[in-house]
Amino acid sequence: MRKVRLADVAAVAGVSMKTVSNVVHDYPHVTPEMRRKVQQAIDELGYKPNLTARRLATGKTGMIALAIPEIDHPYFSELSRYIAEEASARGYRVLVEQTLSNPAAERAVLNDREAGVVDGVIFHPVSMNSMEVARLKRDVPVVLLGESTMPVTADHVMIDNVVAAQEGVAHLLAQGRRRIAFLGVVEGDVTGSTDQRLLGYQQGLVDARMPLDPRLILSVTDFTPEESARAVREALAAGLGFDGLVCRDDRFATGALYALRTAGVGVPEDVAVVGWDDTELGRWATPTLTSIAPDKRELAATALQLLGERIDGYQGIGRHRIVSHSLIVRESAPLAAAVLSS
Amino acid sequence: MRKVRLADVAAVAGVSMKTVSNVVHDYPHVTPEMRRKVQQAIDELGYKPNLTARRLATGKTGMIALAIPEIDHPYFSELSRYIAEEASARGYRVLVEQTLSNPAAERAVLNDREAGVVDGVIFHPVSMNSMEVARLKRDVPVVLLGESTMPVTADHVMIDNVVAAQEGVAHLLAQGRRRIAFLGVVEGDVTGSTDQRLLGYQQGLVDARMPLDPRLILSVTDFTPEESARAVREALAAGLGFDGLVCRDDRFATGALYALRTAGVGVPEDVAVVGWDDTELGRWATPTLTSIAPDKRELAATALQLLGERIDGYQGIGRHRIVSHSLIVRESAPLAAAVLSS
DNA sequence: GACCGAGCTTACAGCGCTGTAAAAAAACTG
DNA sequence: CAGTTTTTTTACAGCGCTGTAAGCTCGGTC
Structure with a gap:
């Protein structure tokens, strides 16, 4: 059984292809009788428009790519969900491109070898710094996500990481914590993605006239809970005293909680922990x-808004949007009152 | 600056379009000199092949859809990762279609209104039962995932849920647990997706000549940790005694752990918990x-294998593949020796 | 040296749809 | 009712690429 084409429907209905196309698209200027005749032919033949052909003719694909490091990391999978929902609401489908933090894969996202796949890209780089991103000029509109500084030439959506980290620190200080550590700086991280958070952490301490102790900045070799658990375990073993911990993300915090628990350190009694995401x-x-909570829905909506404007032809300079965040207080670092009363 | 087309490259290189196409595709029978000339023209013009046009000409899209209920549920996001990796290894890109467990959205996956978007679909239904899936006949190849029974007409990949659940129960029994509960049957779940696991749970008890107590089967109203926590909390409040708990997935187990902890019930001392996924x-x-661990990588590889065969024209009857699973033993339900020694 | 076949290259007709411009039909108008 | 305007329908040229079949080269053969 051969594929049914627009021309087949036209032949059966005894009208031109364009009229069938108009019916398919609910174009207003079609007489009811025509519409009925055509619709009947469509139903009878089981016609389904071929999107590839439509895309070739219109030059629009109705698809956007979402390029993220790893789809199974909770932050990214949750973000994907919102992006998918927002995209769907705007009539786009989402092609997920997993870069696995691989520089070559990331470069390929911007420097793509082929055209006509997607109308735009939402990209969260991790292995490229701002200059590299700026250098690769791409044909298709791009909106960048992520904490690191991004070129002024590109659209970018993020939360205010410095302020958020300051708030995290302030929250711990308000509980009377005095030795607050930061976990973790990732070795070889070229994006400076953690820098903003680290900066905010330091700023938060300075604001409160607290000393900065470089030993309280824990570093890790990669982005896994295992590594963060290792870093915390070693810090404890080395006798590093701390009663508060700000983590660069929830996965690090998760590893930290594990390390603290297995070391017999109470959370929040001995150490209060703040995660991120x-x-x-x-x-x-x-x-x-x-945990510090970026408004993921707003993030997704903003990214799609900017991307949509680019797709619709906006050519201006890069827009940098800050979306809101909040501190979600739970047990690992409760409100001051809760600690006092316990 | 206009788009560069194959014809433009051909004109600059002074050859035919087809020769350029052959160079782009690394077709072997092209003389080195031609190849050089063409490559130079390609580089000079910055030519990028238009995939939409290629797709129209070849009839292949090189894309597959992955239709899952919710991408941010850990099982699905982890599965997505493996599917994406396997797909990428086979030269496919993945379009993620979130059904949100919505019957209309699921029906749309099979009954799609348009053609030419993807070459095949990997679909994990949750709101359709076997008969509905069988009824909707789709033009594009489909491979089904998931625990429920599926029509013999379609390809299907799953683990042996009955055996896996039996093993979970056996593991708990080996520790001396005698009152083992099951969490949870989801009210209004039409797929019977939990049925296999529940069946295995019961079979596991019967195998050991243990009594079946219907009160030990906890039911929930939806697929959230909140709901499972509620169910466990109420069971405890109602004085339901149990020392083991098999959960239909890790999210339920997570909610259960929370409810047990806040109720002061020790895990694994008082209740041993087995999750799933x-x-x-x-x-x-x-x-x-x-937790009971389906081999997600094997699952993904098998699904793609079957789908690839369908795409390549295989027309036979539905294949039903069972992939392996294992029980990953951790603290919530340790090995018998570990419990005894504690 | 005419002929042959293998190796390269080319011309061109689609793939299925939409945009444009123009034709045809219908609806007004005075 | 001829002339004008408006609405509806049509024909057809692309969109950019690939498959096919035919054409051209050129070294090897007898």
Whole structure:
């Protein structure tokens, strides 16, 4: 059984192809009788428009790519969900491109070898710094996500990481914590993605006239809970005293909670922990994790808004949008009152 | 600056379009000199082949859709990752279609209104039963995932849920647990997706000549940790005694751990808990979660294998493949020896 | 040296749809 | 009712690429 084409429907209905096309698209100027005749032929033949052909003719694909490091990391999977929902609401489908933090894969996202796949790209780089991103000029509109500084030439959506980290630190200080550590700086991280958060952490301490102790900045070799657990375990073993911990993300916090628990350190009694991203991982951790929560829905909506404008032809300079965040207080770092009363 | 087309390259290189096409595709019978000339023209003009046009000409899109209920559920996001990797290894890109468990959205996956978007679909239905799936006949090849029974007409990949659940129960019995509960049957779940697991749970008890107590089967109203926590909390409040718990997935187990902890019930001392899916959520839970682990990589590889064969024209009857699973033992339900020694 | 076949290259007709411009039909108008 | 305007329908040229079949080269053969 051969594929049914627009021309077949036209032949059966005894009208031109264009009229069939008009019916398919609900074009207003079609007489009811025509519409009926055509619709009947469509139903009879089981006609389904071929999107590839439509795309070739119109030059629009109705698809956007979402390029993220790893889809199974809670922050990215939750973000994907919102992006998918927002995209769907705007009539786009989402092609997920997993870069696995691989520089070559990331470069390929911007420097793509082929055209006509998607109308735009939402890209969260991790292995490229701002200059590299700026250098690769791409034909298709791009909106960047992520914490690191991005070229002024490109659209970019993020939360105010410095302020958020300051708030995290302030929250711990308000509980009377005095030795607050930061976990973790990732070795070889070229994006400076953690820098903003680290900066905010330091700023938060300075604001409160607290000393900065470089030993309180824990570093890790990669982005895994295993590594963060290792870093915390070693810090404890080395006798590093701390009563508060701000983590660069919930996965790090999760590893930290594990290390603290197995070392017999109480959370929040001995150490209060603040995570970042407010993922499901933290919502059900033990203790449940206080976390800095980017407004993911707003992030997704903003990214799609900017991308949509670019797709529609906006040519201006890069827009940099800050979306809101909040501190979700849970057990790992409760409100001051809760600690006092315990 | 206009788009560069194959014809433009051909004109600059002074050859035919087809020769350029042959160079782009690394077709062997092209003389080195031609290849050089053409390549130079390609580089000079910055030519990028238009995939939409290629797709129209070849009739292949090189894309597959992955239709899952919710991308941010750990099991699905982890599965997505493997599917994406396997697909990428086979030269396919993945279009993620989130059905949100919505019957209309699921029906749309099979009954699609348009052609030429993807070459095949990997679909994990949750709101359709076997008969409905069978009824909707689709033009594009489909491979089904998921625990429920599926029509013999379609390809289907799953683990042996009955055996896996039996093993979970056996593991608990080996520790001396005698009152083992099952969490949870989802009200209004038409797929029977949980049925296999429940069946295995019952079979496991029967195998050991243990009594079946219907009160030990906890039901929930939806697929959230909140709901499972509620169900466990109420069971405890109602005085339901149990010392083992098999959960239909890690998210339920996560909610259960929370409810048990807040009720002061020790895990694993008082109740040993087995989850399902072996997600990151359980790997870092407190206590770390013993879980039934489908081999997700094998699942993804098998699904893509079957789908690839269908795309390549295989027309035979539905294949039903069982992929392997294992029980990952962690703290929430340790080995018998570990319990005895504690 | 005419002929042959293998190796390269080319011309061109689609793939299925939409945009444009023009034709045809219908609806007004005075 | 001829002339004008408006609405509806049509014909057809692309969109950019690939497959096919035919044409051209050129070294090897007898």
